[in-house]
Amino acid sequence: xxxxxxxxxxxxxxxxxxLAIASLFLLLTMILMVLFAPLFERFLGVDANAIDLFNRMxxxxxxxxxxxxxxxxxxxxxxxxGGRISLATGLIAACIAASIGTVVGLFAGYFGGKLDAxxxxxxxxxxxxxxxxxxxxxxxxxxxxxxxxxxIAQSENISFYRIILIVALVGWTTVARLVRGATxxxxxxxxxxxxIGVGATHLHIMFRxxxxxxxxxxxxxxxxxxxxxxLLESVLxxxxxxxxxxxxxxxxxxxxxQELIWQAPLLAVFPGLMIFITVICFNFLGDGLQDAFDPKAxx
Amino acid sequence: MSRFIAWRLLQGLLVxxxxxxVIYALIGLMPGDPIDLMISSDPNMTAADAARLRSLYGxxxxxxxxxxxxxxxxxxxxxxxxxxxxxxxxxxxxxxLINSVMLLGLAFTISVCVAIPLGTLAASRPRSFLxxxxxxxAFAGISIPSxxxxxMLIIIFAVFLGWLPAGxxxxxxxxxxxxxxxxxxxATTLSVVSIGxxxxxxxxxxIEVLRQDYIxxxxxxxxxxxxxxxxxxLRNAMIPVVTILALDFGYLFSGALVTETIYSWPGMGKxxxxxxxxxxxxxxxxxxxxxxxxxxxxxxxxxxxxxxxDPRIVIGQEPS
Numbered sequence: 347x348x349x350x351x352x353x354x355x356x357x358x359x360x361x362x363x364x365l366a367i368a369s370l371f372l373l374l375t376m377i378l379m380v381l382f383a384p385l386f387e388r389f390l391g392v393d394a395n396a397i398d399l400f401n402r403m404x405x406x407x408x409x410x411x412x413x414x415x416x417x418x419x420x421x422x423x424x425x426x427x428g429g430r431i432s433l434a435t436g437l438i439a440a441c442i443a444a445s446i447g448t449v450v451g452l453f454a455g456y457f458g459g460k461l462d463a464x465x466x467x468x469x470x471x472x473x474x475x476x477x478x479x480x481x482x483x484x485x486x487x488x489x490x491x492x493x494x495x496x497x498i499a500q501s502e503n504i505s506f507y508r509i510i511l512i513v514a515l516v517g518w519t520t521v522a523r524l525v526r527g528a529t530x531x532x533x534x535x536x537x538x539x540x541x542i543g544v545g546a547t548h549l550h551i552m553f554r555x556x557x558x559x560x561x562x563x564x565x566x567x568x569x570x571x572x573x574x575x576x577l578l579e580s581v582l583x584x585x586x587x588x589x590x591x592x593x594x595x596x597x598x599x600x601x602x603x604q605e606l607i608w609q610a611p612l613l614a615v616f617p618g619l620m621i622f623i624t625v626i627c628f629n630f631l632g633d634g635l636q637d638a639f640d641p642k643a644x645x
Numbered sequence: 646m647s648r649f650i651a652w653r654l655l656q657g658l659l660v661x662x663x664x665x666x667v668i669y670a671l672i673g674l675m676p677g678d679p680i681d682l683m684i685s686s687d688p689n690m691t692a693a694d695a696a697r698l699r700s701l702y703g704x705x706x707x708x709x710x711x712x713x714x715x716x717x718x719x720x721x722x723x724x725x726x727x728x729x730x731x732x733x734x735x736x737x738x739x740x741x742l743i744n745s746v747m748l749l750g751l752a753f754t755i756s757v758c759v760a761i762p763l764g765t766l767a768a769s770r771p772r773s774f775l776x777x778x779x780x781x782x783a784f785a786g787i788s789i790p791s792x793x794x795x796x797m798l799i800i801i802f803a804v805f806l807g808w809l810p811a812g813x814x815x816x817x818x819x820x821x822x823x824x825x826x827x828x829x830x831x832a833t834t835l836s837v838v839s840i841g842x843x844x845x846x847x848x849x850x851x852i853e854v855l856r857q858d859y860i861x862x863x864x865x866x867x868x869x870x871x872x873x874x875x876x877x878x879l880r881n882a883m884i885p886v887v888t889i890l891a892l893d894f895g896y897l898f899s900g901a902l903v904t905e906t907i908y909s910w911p912g913m914g915k916x917x918x919x920x921x922x923x924x925x926x927x928x929x930x931x932x933x934x935x936x937x938x939x940x941x942x943x944x945x946x947x948x949x950x951x952x953x954x955d956p957r958i959v960i961g962q963e964p965s
Contacts, residue, residue, distance in 0.1 A: 471660045474944050476936040478902045479917045483933065486921055487674040577790055581903055584792050585918070604796060604907065607811075611800040618793025626788035633784075 356562075359638040366634020369627035376624065380433060383426035392420035395592065405612075415613055416602055425620060428594035431506065433624070435595075436576040439510045443517035443575075444568045448560070450518065451525025452552045456533055466526065473519050481578065484512040485587035505590040509582060513575050521567050525560055532556045562639035570632035573625040580621050596621045646952065653948060657941040661934070668933050669712050677924055678704055682728070715930075725927035729919060734931045738916070742935075744814065745905070745912030749897045751828055752835035757890065760840050764847025765882075768855065769874045779844060786841020795834045795907040802830060812908040831908040835901055839893065846889045850882040857881070884954045891947035898939045 360366060379386065387393060397417045406413045413421050454465040485508070489499035498504065532538060533556065541551050576596075582588035583597025591598055596617040603614035680698050684690050699705045703714060718725075730737035767779035803811035815824040854860065855878055863873045902914030909915065917936060920929035 467656075471663070474657075474660060474937075474941050475664065476898065476933075476940045479914075479921075479933055479936050482902070482918060482921055483668070483671050483675070483929075486676070487671060488676040491674045491676075573788060577788075580790055581792060585903070585906070600793065600796065607796065607799060608804060611804055614793070614796045614800060618790055618796065621790045621793060622785075622788060625790070626784055629784055629788050 356638045360634055363634035363637055365630045369630040369634070373624070373627050373631065376429065376627075377433060380426050380429040383423070383430060386426055387423050390420070390422065392423045395419065413612060415599070416606055416610070421613070421616060424594045424599060425596070425616060428596045428599055428617065429620060429624075431589055431593060431595040432576055432579060432597070432621070435506065435510055435513070435579045435589075436572045436624075436628075439513040439517065439575045439579075440568050440572040442510065442514035443571065444521045444564055446514065447518035447521025447523075448525050448557070448564060450522040451527075452529055452557065454522070455526040455529025456548065456552050456556065458530075462526070465522075469519050469522050472516065475516075477516060477578075478581070481512060481516065481582060482585070482587060484515070485509070485582055502593070505588065506593070509579055509588045513578050517571060517575060517578075520571065521564060524563055524567055528560050528563065529556055532559055562635075566632055566636045566639060569628055569635055573628035573632070576621060576625055576628070649952065650945075650949060653945050657945055660941060661938055664937050665716065665934055666712055668930060668937075669715060670708055672926055672930055672933075673708055673711070675921070675924070675926075679926065680704060682924060719931075724931050727920070727928040728925045729923050729928065730925075734927050737928060738913075738932060738935065741911055741913050741916040741932075744910065745898060745901065745914065748828060748831055748905070748910055748912055749835065749894070749901060752832040752839070752901075753890075753894060753897065755832060755836040756839045756843050759836070760843035760847055761879075761886070764844045765851055765874060765879055767844070768848045768851030768882075769870075771852065779848070783841040783844040783848075786837055786839075786844070788841075789838065791834055791838045792903045792907055794837060795830070795904055798830050798834060799907075812910070814909075814911055827910075831904050831910050834904050834908075835897070839897070843886075843890070843893075846886050847882065850885045851878060854878045854882045884951065887954060888947045888951045891950050892943055894943050894946075898936055 397419060415421055415424065450465055450469065454462040489504070489508075490496055529552075538551060538555055541555050546555070579588055579595065580597030580600075583595045584600050586598070586601055589595035589598050599617040600614060603610075603617070606613055678699075679702065680695050683698065684695055696705075703711060706714075724734040726732070727734050727737040763779050763782075767776040770776055799811045802809045809830055810827055811830075813827060815827045851874075855874075860873060860878060863877050868877070898913055901912060902918055904910070905912045905914040906918050913932065913936060917929065917932045919925070920932055
């Protein structure tokens with residue numbers, strides 16, 4: 347294989363990272379499976395929301411491959427639907443957070459001076475906050491008091507959007523610092539000087555000339571943060587503050603499992619295992635991408 | 646140095662002050678208020694009574710006026726009464742703080758004692774089988790959901806084996822072994838979660854140091870490999886590591902929230918969670934501010950350690 351572009355070099359280096367490759371395939375399989383959850387449901391002959399009180403906390407069997415929960419619902423089907431929510435939350439929140447961070451970092455690094463000092467002190471302040479307690483308060487606030495119309499605040503999907511929003515609100519700091527640092531070094535380079543010379547606007551320089559150079563570290567940061575976001579979502583949902591039932595998520599499937607730990611310990615195993623596998627895959631993937639994009643970081 | 650510390654303290658106080666307003670406002674946005682709690686315990690109360698009480702207690706004032714009222718009484722030493730504990734706020738807070746320090750101290754010690762040797766060993770033989778295994782374990786540590794690990798440990802050691810209690814804290818007069826029995830599971834959970842990141846810090850710092858010229862010099866003059874690693878390299882690698890550890894210790898206080906809640910360990914994290922969930926506004930406010938102050942102190946300590954351990958770093962000027 348000849349390496350004539352940075353991208354093919356990166357791909358070649360990435361392919362040496364076997365764990366990252368395996369993680370990528372596992373994640374893609376997982377995403378496909380949760381996307382086609384209804385199909386699996388039909389194939390297995392179960393319904394994620396069908397309550398069967400005669401069959402509560404059933405052991406794994408041919409009809410229910412992973413058993414049933416405290417309401418007799420099929421655990422496997424709920425895992426698939428829960429995976430939709432958990433993966434979507436992770437991916438969307440990580441992307442929103444990265445966008446906020448990129449904009450903050452670009453502005454701080456490019457304009458420098460007072461704006462830089464202000465934005466970076468603000469970032470430092472956010473980093474210095476106790477994350478989990480703050481998220482709990484944010485998740486507990488009453489949207490009606492904020493002026494959100496009651497119909498929206500009470501709607502079924504609101505917990506999904508709310509969790510994405512609050513996680514994105516606290517998760518942008520890493521990318522902001524990273525982008526600022528890189529922008530600082532890029533803005534002195536010749537191609538930026540040339541762009542200024544031909545009269546490009548600041549916004550054009552920031553987003554068309556500098557940003558494309560930062561894409562690879564940002565992608566690495568996003569990949570690594572997806573895992574973190576999934577962990578945060580599952581913690582909040584577990585505590586009853588994230589995704590609200592009946593919508594399943596891997597976190598809230600564990601909420602009742604703790605109370606039933608003496609009767610049905612098996613219920614607590616699978617959702618957590620899914621979180622663990624997904625998060626570790628995103629971390630391996632991020633690690634592999636980092637090595638691929640940044641050969642200097644090699645040991 | 647002292648100017649630097651003073652400057653950072655001032656910054657920290659400013660952040661704390663801003664946060665006190667933010668937290669006050671956020672708590673005001675949580676469902677219900679003290680009058681709602683009174684209504685729920687007194688069915689004879691009319692809407693007019695409620696409105697009168699709201700204006701009596703100043704709950705109908707705009708948020709900044711309420712905040713000013715609160716902060717002026719708080720600064721004069723009156724932090725209010727906790728609804729859940731039926732005690733002044735500080736009296737409810739201190740036992741929780743001591744419990745947290747006990748648990749986190751143990752967890753932190755375990756984590757550091759495991760992470761430093763493992764990280765160093767891994768770094769001294771890069772790309773070896775040992776390095777890969779340690780790295781894999783570290784990844785597992787940072788990826789495992791702490792609450793799930795806690796549930797699994799309870800299932801294994803409390804439900805199936807019955808060796809250890811599933812939660813709670815030993816009674817006041819219990820002996821040391823009994824006390825430790827209640828601490829083993831939560832401390833293990835907390836340390837497993839932090840060992841992963843600690844190993845990665847140690848390993849990265851060691852790899853960086855092993856590349857330096859003075860390591861080559863030490864090798865050239867014939868120093869033994871073990872001596873180079875444990876004497877020359879580790880000391881220097883400890884500079885960034887200690888910094889990050891100091892940072893981490895501040896975060897542990899809030900990070901222990903889930904673990905403490907699952908094991909019903911009456912520490913700061915559980916206190917914060919219970920007070921937020923139980924509409925204990927006074928306690929929640931003070932506990933959250935306390936957690937913020939602890940995290941900020943951790944950050945400050947990290948900076949001071951960094952400057953103190955590495956004489957090459959000149960600070961004291963204003964940050965640019």
